Each structure stands twice: as structure tokens, then as C-alpha cells.
Amino acid sequence: MRSKTPRINRLTQIIRFFRVSRLLLWTIWVIYRERRRVVRARSRGNYEVQPNIEVLIRVLEAFRKAAIELGVLMIKLGQFFSSRADLLPEQALTVLADLQDEVPPAPFEHVVSVIEAELGKPVEEIFSVLERKCTAAASLGQVHKAVLASTGETVAVKVQRPHIAQLVSMDLSTLKFVIQVINRFVDTSDFIDLMGVYREFRRTVYEEIDYVTEATNAKRFREIFQHDPTIYIPRMHDEYISRRVLVMEWIDGIKINDYAALEAANINRLEVAKRTVNAYFHQFFEEGFFHADPHPGNIFVKKGAWSDGPVIAFVDFGMVGRLTKHMKRSLKEIFLGFVTRNSHAIVNALTSLGFIGDGANQAAIERGLSIMLEQYYGITLGEVRELDFPEVARELENLLYGQPFHIPAQFAFSGRAVGTLVGVSTGLAPDFNFLEVATPYARSFLGLDAEGITQTVQDVFTQLLDTSKVMLELPRSLERVITRIETGQLEVRLANIPGGHSRRSRGRRGNGGTTVVAASTNGSGSMLGGFMFVASLAGGIYLTGIHQAMPGWFCLGIAGITALATLLRR
Numbered sequence: 001m002r003s004k005t006p007r008i009n010r011l012t013q014i015i016r017f018f019r020v021s022r023l024l025l026w027t028i029w030v031i032y033r034e035r036r037r038v039v040r041a042r043s044r045g046n047y048e049v050q051p052n053i054e055v056l057i058r059v060l061e062a063f064r065k066a067a068i069e070l071g072v073l074m075i076k077l078g079q080f081f082s083s084r085a086d087l088l089p090e091q092a093l094t095v096l097a098d099l100q101d102e103v104p105p106a107p108f109e110h111v112v113s114v115i116e117a118e119l120g121k122p123v124e125e126i127f128s129v130l131e132r133k134c135t136a137a138a139s140l141g142q143v144h145k146a147v148l149a150s151t152g153e154t155v156a157v158k159v160q161r162p163h164i165a166q167l168v169s170m171d172l173s174t175l176k177f178v179i180q181v182i183n184r185f186v187d188t189s190d191f192i193d194l195m196g197v198y199r200e201f202r203r204t205v206y207e208e209i210d211y212v213t214e215a216t217n218a219k220r221f222r223e224i225f226q227h228d229p230t231i232y233i234p235r236m237h238d239e240y241i242s243r244r245v246l247v248m249e250w251i252d253g254i255k256i257n258d259y260a261a262l263e264a265a266n267i268n269r270l271e272v273a274k275r276t277v278n279a280y281f282h283q284f285f286e287e288g289f290f291h292a293d294p295h296p297g298n299i300f301v302k303k304g305a306w307s308d309g310p311v312i313a314f315v316d317f318g319m320v321g322r323l324t325k326h327m328k329r330s331l332k333e334i335f336l337g338f339v340t341r342n343s344h345a346i347v348n349a350l351t352s353l354g355f356i357g358d359g360a361n362q363a364a365i366e367r368g369l370s371i372m373l374e375q376y377y378g379i380t381l382g383e384v385r386e387l388d389f390p391e392v393a394r395e396l397e398n399l400l401y402g403q404p405f406h407i408p409a410q411f412a413f414s415g416r417a418v419g420t421l422v423g424v425s426t427g428l429a430p431d432f433n434f435l436e437v438a439t440p441y442a443r444s445f446l447g448l449d450a451e452g453i454t455q456t457v458q459d460v461f462t463q464l465l466d467t468s469k470v471m472l473e474l475p476r477s478l479e480r481v482i483t484r485i486e487t488g489q490l491e492v493r494l495a496n497i498p499g500g501h502s503r504r505s506r507g508r509r510g511n512g513g514t515t516v517v518a519a520s521t522n523g524s525g526s527m528l529g530g531f532m533f534v535a536s537l538a539g540g541i542y543l544t545g546i547h548q549a550m551p552g553w554f555c556l557g558i559a560g561i562t563a564l565a566t567l568l569r570r
Contacts, residue, residue, distance in 0.1 A: 008163055008170075017174055020074065023066050024178040030059045031087055032188055043364065056092040064095060071103045072164065073171035073205065075139040080201050087197070103161075105137040111144060111159045118242040125149060126240065130157065136297065140164060140209055140318075145250060148237075155237065156315075158246040164209055172202055200408070208318035211246040217317035218248070224287055230275045232302065232313040251313045253300030256424060262301060271309045272301055273425040273432045279312060280421055285441040288323035294420050321417070327353060335442075343369040354408045 008016075034051040041049035060081075067074035081087060082096035112123050112130075123130060129147040136143040141160045148155055179194045188194050207213055215236045225231040232251075240247035254261045256276065262269055276299065283290035291298075291314055304311040323331070330349045337345035343366045350356050356365065425432045 008166055013170060016070070016170065019066070020070065020171055020174045021178055023063060023070075023074070024175055025181070027059055027063045028178060028182060028194065030055060032182065032186070032194075035087065036188075051089050051092075053089065053091050056088065057095055060088075060092055060095040068103065072139050072161070072167045073175075075103070076205055076208075077175070077201065080204070084197075103137060103139055105134045105142050106159075106161045108132045110162050111142070111157075114159050114244055115157070118245040119240060127157070128152070146247075148247075154250040155247050156234070156250045158211065158248070160209065160211075160244040164244075168205060168209060172198075172205070175201075204319065207320075210243055211318075212241060212243055214316075214318045215241045215246060215248075217320050220289065221291065221314065221317060224283070224289070225279070228279075229304065230309070230311060231279050232311050234313070234315060248315075251300050251302070251315060253302040253313050255296055256299040256301055256312075257296035257427060259427070262428075265303060267301060267303065267310050270429040270432060272312065273428040274437060275310065275312050276428075277421055277425055277432075277434065277437045279314075280417065281438055281441040284323070285444065288325075288328060290321045290323075290417060291317065292319040292321040292417055294417050294424070296424060299424070338373065341370075341373050343367075343373060353411070355411070 034056060038049055038051050041047075063074075064078060067078045078096045082093055085093065088096075111134075115123050115126065119126060126149060127146040128149040131145045134142040134144050135156075139161070141158055141164075144157045144159065146155050146157045147153070176198055179198055182188060183194060215238070218233060218236050222233040222235070225233055234249035234251055236249075237247040254265060254267070256272065259269065262272065276294075280290065280294070293316060294314075298314060298316040300313040300315070302311045302313055330353045333349040333352075334346050337343070337349060346369055347356065347362055347366050350365075351362075356362065422434055425434060
């Protein structure tokens, strides 16, 4: 039996440490510096300031080149950054968007060595055939086609690349070191949660290099789609699964983006798009557990044994996303906030989900959301299809990149998955209506179907009540103040009013329990009217400033009525 792959020697580790440190330090610093400059400028109201795209692109192109050379974790980090619209503007993201696992396959001798070390048998006893040439090579592993000696079944054998555990540990330690160095000299918490990014990335990488976890994920997907003949998940071979080796059923199919082969097989491309997107919306809205890496190499199309169209087969379950009950509830609150055009409720839900960190300018974020709500609220499906999506993307970029947003890992994955799906479905069928397929799932998720409509109405009503609480409380507060004035418990004096007695304002407690607030004027009616006008005007300006439109306009209306009544009285 062959020995295990030897560890990386000390000198090689030191050289890699310095190369990775230099690459990460420069890349992360430039990303942070540009975002800090934009966020600070926009917090001062200067929305003309833009990040230096040329510098960002130059740095990211250098990162991409070095990442392909270094391999393993640097490629995964580039792919991770490519899904973070909170860290990079759209034009910079495109540099990393198509960063694939552009690495050559590991030697066949390594593949044999890992299989025998992990499964404890000579490779000839396990497989009657094991093809030397891999069918797919990635930064963390590669796949070989084989035939099981025991059953004659054709299988896919997934084997990790050399030194993966050691390289991942080394590069993660280097990434953490670089972040600690940056945080020692600069407080980045207001602009980028670098340690949060590190923790998210670390968790996802360790999940992806554990093939036992991947096999567990695949089994769960098989259960989810066991009654759906349009979706197929390959079967895992439990007796041949370890942390570094995974043996699964071989999928004979056409890559979802091989349009010529789909046409040659007489497969309906529009139906392929519909079934793929349907499968994902089922995962998002109903299961809360989804395949987080839907690039074309992980989705195949097969001709079904039945006469009702194509079968969509998924592979590679190392990256998955999860939506907890709390996350689903907060997402529902965001949808309902959109229905009621309540930007304050949306921001609260985003904060609850972890999108908005401490110290964020929530008023500025609410203003941005309010503008977008006014622009896109009530838009029809036909108008959606005619939207200039690059322009919408730029507006979202300004909202995300220009404010201290932090996208949690699960939502980075879901956003990346949705973006990939849109691209795949559009390529399959340019006339495919993405939103039309999503609508039934969204209605069910929001409780707009027959079973959940009562709860949804109640939730919307609660949102409206929350919005109007301030409006309802303000007149009561004013009434209590007026009552205290009329009963002599509170004396209000308006200084420097023509016709009144101007005197220095000061507060004191009289013998009879009367509170003196300001200077008196010539007549209780004028005094009350002036107080009502000033209080209502100030309240209206404040409330509209924080995007509480209904109570704000109510207060401004009171101010207008009070001013008109005062003029008519005179």
C-alpha cells in the first residue's frame, strides 16, 4: 500500500506565507481604503464621490493572476469576494466573477495514494477501472470516472488535491494574521467587518473540504426531491466515503450551458430553464436549504425515461446555504415592509438579519431605500422585463457599497446562486420569465395563499399600526401638555413675541406645583396656537426626515391648520 503524501517542508511554508501575506495585505487594504473614502463622503452628503475603479481593477487583476498560480484557498477567496457587493463595486466584481478553478489536475499517483490511504484497500480491489485522466479539476479536488469492482456500476470518484488540509490551515492563518495587522493600525469596523468576512469564509471552506459533510448534504437533497421526477440527485456509496474521498453515482448528461448538444438531443431549452429555476425556488422558499454553487459544471440535463420532458441532475454539494426560521421571518418582514412602503421596518429587519452593523447611518440607508421604494413600487411584470437592469444594479451598488452593509454568508451565497440562475436561464431561453416562475413560491412564502392569507393580513395590519403609532401618540402627548397648561400645572412663555413682555427664559417650580417653561405672551389663545404650530411643525419635519411619512404629514397638517386658524382669528 502506498504511503501518504508528505507534508510541505518548512522553507516552502515560509515562502508561501510571505507571498500570500503580501497579496492579501495589498488587496484588502485597497478594498478597505476605497470603500472608506466613499462611505465617509456619502455620510457628509457628497454622493458624487466614486471609488477609484481603475485602481481596484488593477489590484484585483493582480490578485486573480497570483491566485491561479497559488491555487487552493486563494482561488476560493477570489470566488468569495466575487459575491460580495458590500465589499466591491460592480465593475470590480466582474474581474473575479468568472474566476474558475483554473488549475491543472494533480498527478494520478496522488489520486491512487489518497484512495488507498483513505479506504484502506489497494485501488485494484475497489475499482475494476479507474481512468487516469480526470473529468473535472478544481482548486480543492478533482473527479475521475471509474467502475466498481464489486458491482460493475459506473461511478464518479472525487479526490482531494495534495496537501489540502495543510494549505487551507496555512492560508487561513495568513489571512487572519493580515486582518489582525490591518485592524491593529486602522479601525475598519465602520466600513468592513474584516473578522466577520474571515469567519464566514473559514466556515464555508472547512465545510467544502469535508466530503462526509458533502455526502450528508447530497442525501438530504435526495430526500427533498424524492417525489419530483424532473429533478435527479446522484446516489452516494457510503462504504467508499471519507473526508478526502467521495464515490457517487456517475451522471450521464449534457452540461446545462451546452446549448448545441441540447438542441441536437431535441431537448426543450425553455423547459430546462423552468425546471431548474423551479427546483431552486423550492429550495429557497419551502426548504430553506439550497445548493449554493449552481454554475453550469454542476448542473446536467438528461432525457427522462418518461415522456414528459428533460430531467435536471445536480452534482457537487460541498457548498450549501441555509435559511433558519428567524431568517425566513425577517425576510417576510422585508417583503411586508415593501408592501407597506415602510423603509424603517425594512431597515429593522435587515439589522436583525445582520446586514447592517453597529454604527451604520440608518437614516441614510432609510433614505436610499425610500427613494428606491418610490421608484419601483407598483411596477408591473411587463415593466420589470423592460427595466434597465444594469442601471438598477448600479443603484443597488450605491446602496450597498456606499453604506456600511455587511452581507451574511448565507445571503451572499443565495445572491450568487440567484445571479447564476438568472444567467443560466437567460442563456437557455432569452424569453424566459424568471419572475413568473418565482411568483407562486413567493406568494406561498408570504402567506398570500389560501392557508396563510389571514396571518399575512394580520402582519400587514401590524406593520401599518407600527407605522402609525407615532402619529397616534403625538396628539395625546400634545393633549396632555395642553391640559397641564389649562389647569395651571404648566406655564408656557414665548419670548420676544410682539406685544408680549420679553423677559429672560428660565424654568422653576412654583409653590403651587406650576412648572414655568418659557416667557408668557398676551393671551392664552395665541400662546396655545403658537405652541401647537411650533410643536407640530417640528414634529412633522423630524418625522418626514426619518421617513415616517404618514405621521409626518399628519403633524405638518396640524401645523397648517393651526396657522390658518390663528390668521382667521385675527
